[in-house]
Amino acid sequence: MESSAGSRVAYALAYIVLGFFLKEMGIFKSEDGESLLRIIFTVTLPAVLMKTFVSVTFNASSVTIMSIALCHSVIALGVGWLLFRNLEKRDAALLAGSSVGVNLGLFVYPFAEAIWGLEGLIAAVTFDLANQWSILLTSYAMFRQIALGGEGGLSGLARTTFKRIISTPCLLAVYAALFLQVTKLPLPGVVDNLLTPLATANKPVALLALGIMLNLNIRREQRQGLICLLGARYGVALGLAGLLALFFPAALPPNLYAPVLVAICAPVPLLSVQYAVEFACNSGVAAAACNLTNVLSFGLLVAVSTCVPAYGVGVMGIPMLASSALCFIGVRLTLPRISGSLKPSGSPEAHRFSSSSPAFLADQKAIKWSEYGAARYLWKAEE
Structure with missing residues (x-):
């Protein structure tokens, strides 16, 4: 089982490496990732969700997974607010808003399917029921209300x-x-025949997109913001995952528990970049966080997929809790030096507008409300 999980991770990683090297060779441009994301979030991922949900049997495990996802969102919301509420409002909006939600569609779905099969994918999709609302509602509300000081109501x-x-x-x-x-x-036969190849294509396309989008060019002035954001996110995620593994190892079957642990520790959602752009926060930090957390979360995925089948869920508890403590220590040491250091480039006046101003309303019309719309900023936000 262990070698099987390792080989599946290796195969999935091969797609990412292929996408990265195709970009480095000039065959693809970074901006081509936007086209792939457009396909993923409007065609292949909805096909996966449709195919998966029609076959899901809601039971005690489903309720447990959704409860864990909800707890994760609530804790992340509370911790983000408590840690960053005293910063300058756009710094606070960026860090608190980006602390909520995880990137499941582009990261966890393909890996869960590749490593744990249909059951792993179902676990990830069930977790995403609560996560989608966290991204679309909670994260957006945090960005808007904090950055604009509650303007607009x-x-x-x-x-x-x-x-x-x-x-x-x-x-x-x-x-x-x-x-x-x-x-x-039942799902109509014609629709099922149409969705099946699209859903099958999601895994390789999503992994290739991850490779094409990968960019680890982190500027020095972004480091403090990244330490605080990643420390808060992984502090919450590893803390919750560690508590679950240590005290509730039998809450779920191992083949469902592992993908749930990975989902808790998944990367920053792409919409955080889009929200940062909309509310004049430092989108470069948000973009760097998306890319960097893809790498960090992949390391956690390898650890979970290797250790859980071999040693059980409980073995992950203490290491995760210890890592969580280190994350919060990093935040505590870095936070006092962060105030005012995350200002976006350009004239400060360009970013001072209310929700009723023409500039804000024009921005609202210009921004597309979907995750692939954020891709264009992943590579240009630092320019």
């Missing part, structure tokens, strides 16, 4: 959020699948 936030939850392709696929579940209707 809750009505503006509600209108914007409602538009997104009724137009996001992945959520539309979930709604359709849940409708079939509730009505106990």
Whole structure:
């Protein structure tokens, strides 16, 4: 089992390496990742969600996974707010808002399917039920309310959020699948035949996109912000994962527990970059965090996929809790030096606008509400 998991990780990594070297050889440009993400988030990933949800049997394990995801979101929200609330408002918005939510569609889904098969993918998709709302609602609300000082009120936030939850392709696929579940209707054969190859294509396309998007060019002035953001994120994630592994090792079967632990420790969602751009935060830090956490989370994935089959879930508890403590120590040491150091490039006046100003309204129209829309900033945010 251990060697099998290792070989599956190696095969998945090969796709990422292939994408990275194709970009380095000039065959692909970094901007080509946007086209791949457009395909993933509007075609292949909704197909995966639709195919997976229509076959899901909701049981005690499903409730446990969704409860863990909800706990993770609530804890991340609280810790992010407590740690960063006293910073300059756009610094606080960036760090607190980016502390919430994880990137499952582009990172965990393909790895979970490659390593743990359909059961692993179902566990990741179930976790994503709560996670999607964390990204679309909680993270966005943190960015908006903190960066704008509450300007615009809750009505503006509600209108914007409602538009997104009724137009996001992945959520539309979930709604359709849940409708079939509730009505106990089968997926039409024609639709099933159409979705099957698209869902199958998601794994290699997503892994190739990760390789093409990979960029670890981190500037010196971004380091303090990254230490605080990553320390808070992984401090919460490793702490929760460690507590679960140490005190509740039998809460889930091992083949479901491992992908859930990986999901808890997944990378920063791409929408954090888009939110940072919209609210005039330092999008370079957000972009660097997305790229760097892909690497760090991959290391955690290798550890979980190797150790859990060989030694059981409980063995991960103490190392994860110790790592969590180190993360928070890093945040504690770095936080006093961060105030004002994350200002975006350009004139400060260019970023001082309220939710009712023409500049903000123009920005609202210019920004597309989807994760692939953030890709264009991953490579240009630091320029």
